[in-house]
Amino acid sequence: MGNLRALVSVLGFTGSIGANTLDVIARHPDRFEVYALAAHSSVDAMLAQCLAFAPRYAVMMDEAAATQLRQRLPADAVTEVKQGDSGLAEVVTAPQVDVVMAAIVGAAGLPSTLAAARAGKTLLLANKESLVMGGHLLMQAVRESGARLLPIDSEHNAIFQCMPVDEHGIPVGRGVDKVLLTASGGPFRRWSLEQMFAATPDQACAHPNWAMGRKISVDSASLMNKGLEFIEACWIFDLAPERVDIVVHPQSIIHSMVQYLDGSVLAQMGNPDMRTAIAYGLGWPERLVSGVAPLDLVAAARLDFEAPDESRFPCLRLARESVAAGGTAMVVCNAANEVAVAAFLDQQIRFTEIPIVIERTLEQMDNVEPISLSVIESADGQSRQVAAGLLVDMQRSAGKAKQV
Ligand code: NDP
Ligand code: MG
Numbered sequence: 001m002g003n004l005r006a007l008v009s010v011l012g013f014t015g016s017i018g019a020n021t022l023d024v025i026a027r028h029p030d031r032f033e034v035y036a037l038a039a040h041s042s043v044d045a046m047l048a049q050c051l052a053f054a055p056r057y058a059v060m061m062d063e064a065a066a067t068q069l070r071q072r073l074p075a076d077a078v079t080e081v082k083q084g085d086s087g088l089a090e091v092v093t094a095p096q097v098d099v100v101m102a103a104i105v106g107a108a109g110l111p112s113t114l115a116a117a118r119a120g121k122t123l124l125l126a127n128k129e130s131l132v133m134g135g136h137l138l139m140q141a142v143r144e145s146g147a148r149l150l151p152i153d154s155e156h157n158a159i160f161q162c163m164p165v166d167e168h169g170i171p172v173g174r175g176v177d178k179v180l181l182t183a184s185g186g187p188f189r190r191w192s193l194e195q196m197f198a199a200t201p202d203q204a205c206a207h208p209n210w211a212m213g214r215k216i217s218v219d220s221a222s223l224m225n226k227g228l229e230f231i232e233a234c235w236i237f238d239l240a241p242e243r244v245d246i247v248v249h250p251q252s253i254i255h256s257m258v259q260y261l262d263g264s265v266l267a268q269m270g271n272p273d274m275r276t277a278i279a280y281g282l283g284w285p286e287r288l289v290s291g292v293a294p295l296d297l298v299a300a301a302r303l304d305f306e307a308p309d310e311s312r313f314p315c316l317r318l319a320r321e322s323v324a325a326g327g328t329a330m331v332v333c334n335a336a337n338e339v340a341v342a343a344f345l346d347q348q349i350r351f352t353e354i355p356i357v358i359e360r361t362l363e364q365m366d367n368v369e370p371i372s373l374s375v376i377e378s379a380d381g382q383s384r385q386v387a388a389g390l391l392v393d394m395q396r397s398a399g400k401a402k403q404v
Contacts, residue, residue, distance in 0.1 A: 006122075007035040008282075009091045011112055012103035013049060014042040016213045017126045017152065020274045021101050022049065024282060024290055032282065036091035038104075038112075041065040047072055050079045059087040061108075088112050093119040099282070101152075102127040105215050106338050107380050110134055114373060117141035117149070124281040126152040128232045129338075133331045134376050135235035150281040151236055155181050155229055157277035158255035158268035159237060169284065171237050179233055180257040180265070182249040183308060184209050184272075186221040189250060193312055199351040201344065209252040209272040218341045219315075222354050223308065227319020228337075231330055234323060241323050246316070248306045253295065270295050314355040318362065327367040328379040335383035336361035343391050353394060361387045 008025065012018045018039075025032045037049055038059035046069055050058050058073075059082045060066040066083035073079060082090060092100050092115045100116035101124045102109055109127035114134060116123045118141045125131065131138055142149045148169055151157050159179055163171045187206050188196050205217040212220070219225035226246055233244050247257075252272040259265045270276045271292055279290035310317045315337070322333040340357035343349045349357070364386050370376045 005031055005033040006098040006282075007096050008032050008099040008101060009036040009038070009094075009097050010034065010101045010103065011038045011088070011092070012101075012105060012109070012127070013037045014039040014045040015103055015105060016211060016216075017103035017274060017278070018101070021103065021124075021278050021282075022053065024275050024279045024288070025053075027289055027291060028282075031288075032099075035094070035097050038088055038091060040104075040108075043068050043072070050077065054078050056080065057082050057087075057091050059083065059091055061085075061088065085111065089115050092116045092121070098122060099124060101278075101281075102130065103152075105129075105213055107133060107335060110376070111373065114138055114141060117147045118145055120145035120147045122148045122150065124150050124152050124278070128153055128228050129334055131232045131235050132228050132334045133380065134370065134373065135231065135330070136370060137373065137376070139235055139238075149236065150284055151232075152274070152277050152281050153229060153232060154272070154274060154277045155256040156232060156236055157280055158182075159233065159258055161268045161280065162256075162258040162266035163237065173237065173239070175260050175262070176258055177243070177261045178259040179237060179239060179244045180259055181226065181229060181233055181244055181246050182252070182254050182256050183223065183226040183246055184220070184252045185248045185250050185306075185308075186223065186225075188221050188312075189248070191312075193352060196312070197350055197352045201347065204344070204351060208250070210274075214345055215338070215341055218344060218351075218354075219337070222315045222341075222351070223313035224315035224319060224337050224341075224354070224358075226308070227316045227322075228334070230316075230319055231323050241320065246308050248308050250304055250306075251300060251302070253297075253300055253303060315358065318355060318358050322362065325367055328365070328370050328376065329362060329367050331370060331376055331379040332362050332365045332367075332383040333358055335380045336387040339384050339387035339391070348391060349394060357387050357390050357394075360390050 034053040034055040036057040037055050041062035043065050058079050070081045099122045102113040103126040110130040113130040204221040254267045257267040273292040275290040276292050279288040322329040336358040340354040
């Protein structure tokens, strides 16, 4: 009898989305088999999961980590270790692979996400940065190869669940008026700019509703996450920016909504646990057990809504302006944000300086057509250099201010 289980490659499996994906997969050993696991350099976690899931391949981006893993795997292990970009590309495009979970964080996820789309895989897309950077290329690849893109970001997964789809699972906007993208507002929803100026990385990462990796947690605190998701929604659902509204909903029970021309609004609700979206992606069009507790609406008691405040959260404005500018502005916005967030997590800059770095980088960079992966990667690299230069200038002036 042939192998009826879907073969899955999980990219970024050591992260928050990756761990939740393995949790859901482990509940359905009859339906899924892990083909490959990929991470950057976390050898201990890779070793543990290779023993638990016995994948055919383990990919470490870092060379030293790959060597260490080879030494530490038992001699009779079924797993073969691969390394770097070529190793990653192989486990994404291998003909046997059915499903690719794209859960690498940041711009580093773009080449593998694009490769999965070009290879016609079922692409479970968590890595929102790849859509922000290469939305046009990625959506074109999905159309041309017949890949199936299933959004994992909870908001887009919710919209997908509330949106009519054709027989191939492609969302069709029939009768849709608007998409209502919900935002929790993050840990600083009620904070003043002065309080945010003094915010520490741990405070920014203490999200009230979701447990996530540190980069996306800072993005949630600055609302850049919602800005990136705004761009993501435009690409996935083929919507003009004016058809996506952002609504702050602090309880994170409604994960987003679709408003129809007849006045109906469909919402997808649930506890804030990424395993719902992951199980939906893995099982589509069926529903799978995910391990998520049932929603207790009586305990939740209320659902609140408010408008986002762009004066305290300028990252949202910068993301919207980047969409309006088109071209590589979104690549620049994303790259500058990654540099600024890393600097904030490293305590080199203040939380409130994140949007300053992004805005100045956007001012300094040319806007060109993102016609190929190399154009996008070049804009990404140049933006990182500009942003890094700005950080040096900012630190110099902060140093001078201290001396005065
Ligand atoms: P984490 O920071 O928790 O995990 C990141 C993963 O990416 C790790 O496995 C890490 O490996 C790997 N990684 C980092 N750099 C590279 C690289 N250069 N090449 C290959 N792998 C790399 O991130 P999250 O799980 O929070 O987020 C992953 C993606 O999903 C992000 O794009 C995020 O925006 C998106 N997302 C996350 C949500 C969440 O709930 N966390 C919700 C919605 C979207 P290693 O451990 O070896 O460093
Ligand atoms: Mg989200």
